[in-house]
Each structure stands twice: as structure tokens, then as C-alpha cells.
Amino acid sequence: MRLRIHDTRGDIRSTIGTWATLLDESGDKIGYVGTIQDITEREALEARLSHQATHDALTGLPNRVILGEHLTKTLASARRSGDLIGVLFCDLDRFKVVNDSLGHDCGDRLLVSVADRLRSCVRVGDLLGRFGGDEFVIVTSGHSEGASIAAVAERIRAAFDEPFEIGAGRPMRCTASLGVAHSNPGATPESLLRDADVAMYRAKEQCRGGVAQFDERLRARALERLALERDLPHALANDELVLLYQPIVDAVSQQVRSVEALVRWDHPTRGRLVPEMFISVAEETGAILELGDWVLRRACLDLCDITDLKVNVNLSAMQLHDHLLVDRVTKILASTGFPPERLVLEITESVLVADIEATIATLAKLKALGIAIAVDDFGTGYSSLNYLSRLPVDSLKIDRSFVQGLGLPSGNDEIVRAVLVLAHALGLETTAEGVETVAQLETLQSLRCDLAQGFLVNHPLDHAALRELTIIWAAQI
Numbered sequence: 065m066r067l068r069i070h071d072t073r074g075d076i077r078s079t080i081g082t083w084a085t086l087l088d089e090s091g092d093k094i095g096y097v098g099t100i101q102d103i104t105e106r107e108a109l110e111a112r113l114s115h116q117a118t119h120d121a122l123t124g125l126p127n128r129v130i131l132g133e134h135l136t137k138t139l140a141s142a143r144r145s146g147d148l149i150g151v152l153f154c155d156l157d158r159f160k161v162v163n164d165s166l167g168h169d170c171g172d173r174l175l176v177s178v179a180d181r182l183r184s185c186v187r188v189g190d191l192l193g194r195f196g197g198d199e200f201v202i203v204t205s206g207h208s209e210g211a212s213i214a215a216v217a218e219r220i221r222a223a224f225d226e227p228f229e230i231g232a233g234r235p236m237r238c239t240a241s242l243g244v245a246h247s248n249p250g251a252t253p254e255s256l257l258r259d260a261d262v263a264m265y266r267a268k269e270q271c272r273g274g275v276a277q278f279d280e281r282l283r284a285r286a287l288e289r290l291a292l293e294r295d296l297p298h299a300l301a302n303d304e305l306v307l308l309y310q311p312i313v314d315a316v317s318q319q320v321r322s323v324e325a326l327v328r329w330d331h332p333t334r335g336r337l338v339p340e341m342f343i344s345v346a347e348e349t350g351a352i353l354e355l356g357d358w359v360l361r362r363a364c365l366d367l368c369d370i371t372d373l374k375v376n377v378n379l380s381a382m383q384l385h386d387h388l389l390v391d392r393v394t395k396i397l398a399s400t401g402f403p404p405e406r407l408v409l410e411i412t413e414s415v416l417v418a419d420i421e422a423t424i425a426t427l428a429k430l431k432a433l434g435i436a437i438a439v440d441d442f443g444t445g446y447s448s449l450n451y452l453s454r455l456p457v458d459s460l461k462i463d464r465s466f467v468q469g470l471g472l473p474s475g476n477d478e479i480v481r482a483v484l485v486l487a488h489a490l491g492l493e494t495t496a497e498g499v500e501t502v503a504q505l506e507t508l509q510s511l512r513c514d515l516a517q518g519f520l521v522n523h524p525l526d527h528a529a530l531r532e533l534t535i536i537w538a539a540q541i
């Protein structure tokens with residue numbers, strides 16, 4: 065029998081009592097004999113262990129186990145009541161960068177801080193759990209329409225507007241991408257979590273810090289991605305990749321100075337695919353290293369006999385962070401005989417500033433080989449001026465989004481002007497990307513931009529077309 069009794073200090077103790085009746089020789093009761101065992105500590109330990117098995121040690125939030133149980137129960141009762149439930153998958157943006165650059169302690173503090181913030185915006189009855197890593201899940205129930213689930217999602221998103229205090233000296237900005245799935249007649253806990261996860265990926269693709277709603281098209285896209293993931297190794301083995309070359313010209317004289325190598329995939333059943341469709345897949349599966357080697361080797365071979373033309377080759381994040389990058393590049397240059405002075409490696413701004421010290425070291429080694437470095441899509445990342453002046457780079461490519469607004473009332477002429485002044489002050493050459501109109505080109509010339517690239521000048525060309533054009537260019541000089 066379980067008993068709760070007061071001890072001499074007045075504290076309540078949990079006990080288990082066992083009793084036996086004492087009988088005399090003739091079988092009459094003469095009393096009782098019993099023991100009372102204090103199980104207070106054991107109970108506390110049991111509670112702790114069961115909490116540990118169902119809660120995340122860092123944030124104290126329920127883990128996957130509880131989330132799954134809660135979702136099963138809520139789904140069953142929603143089926144009876146006809147209510148809608150929403151599953152929100154929330155994944156922090158660039159958390160790996162925080163962990164890698166500021167250390168795991170800071171990463172942990174950020175997670176705790178995010179968990180506290182999220183706790184304060186979930187409604188009573190809704191469940192917030194940590195799904196793993198930097199992923200949080202919110203199960204929200206009792207909705208009569210999708211709009212009120214969207215409102216919950218917006219509240220969660222807005223929770224990231226204010227910076228987080230993580231005790232690292234200054235508050236830290238952190239955004240999250242949110243995927244939202246609603247219950248439907250055939251929904252299971254697994255299908256809802258999976259749909260919310262797929263929607264979260266969509267949110268990341270569209271723009272970080274955003275919210276995306278699951279729909280059937282997204283499922284089709286997710287399946288398509290899986291198929292591409294499966295086919296990608298064949299693309300490399302079966303020679304299905306193709307390089308196009310887009311000329312980069314002097315903004316004033318229009319003389320061609322370089323070409324940017326842009327990869328395409330001639331898929332056997334789906335036709336020609338643009339990099340947006342497969343580069344991120346290649347990054348996720350790690351195939352990007354092999355793909356990147358292929359692109360660099362092909363570009364060097366194709367450009368070897370077109371004298372005086374430089375070639376710009378894009379490097380992805382994973383390639384830059386690969387500790388064998390310098391070796392790989394050295395080997396390809398040696399085996400193709402391509403002069404390093406004619407190679408420009410383009411690296412996206414946001415990738416460059418992710419792990420600044422390691423990046424500086426890698427870039428310095430590449431530059432020592434004679435290679436030039438360009439910051440691609442400049443203006444879309446978050447590099448501080450301080451970082452920019454420390455990076456051993458040679459040129460900046462102003463992102464297309466700034467160039468397209470040039471001369472328009474809503475445009476950013478002043479930003480482009482400021483970037484050009486800044487770049488020149490730092491001794492960097494400038495290229496405008498995505499120049500499509502004469503007016504844009506003229507504005508760029510008046511702002512003293514050095515080089516221009518875009519459909520106005522030339523679309524990306526295949527190798528044969530590039531060769532023909534170079535013959536014409538040579539004749540014009």
C-alpha cells in the first residue's frame with residue numbers, strides 16, 4: 065500500500081507499507097507487524113529518468129517521443145471534432161555557421177534562447193518540442209480554418225524579429241524558416257511531420273526567414289528532387305553535363321575580357337536543366353565535389369587554346385570548405401596546362417564570410433597559385449566592410465537584382481554607386497551582372513563600373529559558338 069506521510073520535519077515522504085497480521089497459537093489476531101519503506105528518492109529518480117527519456121536535456125522541451133504521442137492523440141480527437149490541426153516545422157537559418165564560427169557553447173545558448181522565446185508564443189494546449197539539432201516543431205490544435213493556423217505561424221516567425229541574448233557580448237540576429245502543414249482526412253502523424261518538413265525546405269529556398277505552406281505540388285517537387293539525387297551520379301558517369309560560357313566585357317570598350325562557365329545538365333528524360341535545379345541537390349549529396357572538379361577541368365580544357373581570354377568558374381560552399389580544394393585545383397591546372405593567371409574563381413558573398421579565418425587562409429593559397437578571386441552576387445549576403453577589406457579578393461560582381469533596378473524610380477542607383485566607390489577604394493575591379501538594357505549599361509558606364517555581363521551583351525554560349533565568336537573578335541581588333 066502506498067502512503068504519503070509527514071516526517072518529523074513536516075516534509076511529505078512517499079512510502080510503501082506492507083502489513084501482516086500476527087496470530088496466537090489458537091489463531092486469534094493479536095496484532096500487526098509491518099514495514100514502511102521510504103521511496104521518495106526512488107520516485108524522484110524515476111520521474112527524472114522518464115523526463116529525460118521524453119525531454120530534450122538542453123532546452124527542457126518535449127522530444128520526438130512526446131511529440132509523436134501528442135500528435136497521435138490530437139489527430140484522433142480532431143477527427144472526432146472536425147477541427148483542424150497544424151504542424152509547424154521550424155528550422156533555424158545558418159545555425160551551422162553560428163556553431164562553426166562562434167563555437168558550440170554559443171550554439172547551445174542560442175538554442176536555449178530560441179526555445180524560451182518560442183515557449184512564450186505557443187498557446188495553452190499547443191505543444192512545442194525540439195525535433196533535433198536546430199529543428200523545433202509546434203503542434204497547434206482546435207482551429208476551424210487554415211487562416212488561424214497561418215496566424216500562429218506568423219506569430220512564430222515574428223518571434224525572430226528581435227535579436228537573441230546569448231551572452232556573447234552583443235545580441236545576435238537569427239531567423240528561422242517555417243513549414244506549415246494542415247491536417248487532412250488521410251493524415252497520420254508521420255505524414256504531417258513530413259509535409260511540414262517539405263514545406264520548410266521550400267521556405268528556405270524562397271528566402272530565409274520565411275514561411276511556406278505545404279501543398280501537393282511541393283510533394284511532387286520533393287519526389288522530383290529525390291529522383292535528381294538518384295540520377296546525379298549517372299550524369300557524371302555518362303557525360304551528361306555541359307558548360308556554357310557567358311562573355312564578360314569591358315563596360316566602355318565592350319571588349320571581351322573573360323567568360324563565365326555556367327553548367328547545364330542534359331538529362332536523358334527531362335531535357336536541359338539549369339543549375340538552380342541541381343546544384344543544391346549536388347551540395348546535399350556531396351556530389352558537388354566531383355561535379356566541381358568536372359566543371360573546372362572542362363573549362364580549362366575548353367579555354368586552353370582561346371588565348372587571352374580568362375575564365376570565371378563558380379565554386380560552391382562545400383568546395384570552398386573542402387580541405388583538399390587547393391590540391392584539387394593545383395592538379396587540374398597541372399593536368400590541363402591551363403595558366404592560373406587566366407582563372408578566376410567566383411565565390412558567393414554569403415559563403416565567403418561564413419568562416420572568415422579559414423576562408424582567408426584558403427583564398428591566400430589560391431592566390432599564391434596565381435588565381436584571381438571574385439565575390440559573386442555581391443549585395444545579397446551580409447558581409448561587413450571589415451570582412452570585405454580583410455578578404456584577399458580581386459573583384460566584386462554586383463548582383464543582378466541591383467543592376468535591374470538601375471534608372472527606375474524604385475531602383476537602387478545610389479547603392480550601386482556606393483558599392484562601386486567602395487570597391488574601387490579597396491582596389492577591387494567591378495562587374496555588373498545581369499545587364500539587360502542599354503540604359504542600364506549607360507548608367508553603369510557613368511558610374512565607372514569596369515565590366516559588364518548580361519543578356520544585352522551576350523547570352524551564355526556553347527563552346528563551339530564561343531570559338532566562332534572569338535575568331536570574329538580577333539578579326540575586329
Ligand code: C2E
Pocket residue numbers: 310325326327338339340343356359378379380410440441464497498499500517518519520524
Ligand atoms: P551566377 O554565378 O550569378 O551566374 C549568373 C547567372 O545569371 C547565370 O544563370 C546566367 O545565365 C544568368 N544571367 C546572365 N545574364 C543575365 C541577364 O541579363 N538577365 C538574367 N535574368 N539572368 C542573367 P545560370 O546559368 O542559370 O546560373 C545560375 C547560378 O548557378 C549561377 O549564378 C551560379 O551561382 C550557379 N552555377 C552555375 N554554374 C555553376 C557551377 O559550375 N558550379 C557551381 N557551384 N555553381 C554554378
Ligand code: MG
Pocket residue numbers: 324378410440
Ligand atoms: Mg557566378
Ligand code: MG
Pocket residue numbers: 440441461463464497
Ligand atoms: Mg552572380
